[in-house]
Amino acid sequence: MEFLNEILKEAGADTLAAFTVVPSFGAYFKSVKGVGEYTAQRMVIIVGKKTVTLSGENLNISQFGGGDLFVRGDVRGVEIS
Numbered sequence: 001m002e003f004l005n006e007i008l009k010e011a012g013a014d015t016l017a018a019f020t021v022v023p024s025f026g027a028y029f030k031s032v033k034g035v036g037e038y039t040a041q042r043m044v045i046i047v048g049k050k051t052v053t054l055s056g057e058n059l060n061i062s063q064f065g066g067g068d069l070f071v072r073g074d075v076r077g078v079e080i081s
Contacts, residue, residue, distance in 0.1 A: 003068060018047060026062065026072040027054060035061070035069070043071060053079040 021027040029045055029052070036044035036051065038061065043054045059073035 003063065003065070019052060021054075021075050021078055023076070024074050026070060027075050027078075029069040029071075031067050032064070032069040033067075035064075040073070045069060045071075051081050053077075053081070055079075 018031065019027060019029040029047055031047055033046045033048070036046055038044075040059055041055065041057065043059055043061075045052045045054070054071065054075055055077040057074040057076070059071055059075070061069065062072045063070045
């Protein structure tokens with residue numbers, strides 16, 4: 001839980017959702033089952049039965065563990081399928 005609190009505080013978020021995106025900063029995801037694709041411009045994240053595709057610049061996985069994933073970078077687009 002400390003990991004989550006640090007991320008939310010740094011991102012300026014105060015509520016917990018399936019994922020939170022802060023443009024030009026990064027994104028936090030919970031209940032992550034895996035990462036299907038990972039480049040600096042595109043990430044495909046498997047969350048439950050859905051996939052979330054992030055697009056942007058300088059995307060990188062900052063922390064990943066216990067189903068929590070924190071991505072740093074300039075997130076410019078999100079697609080859920």
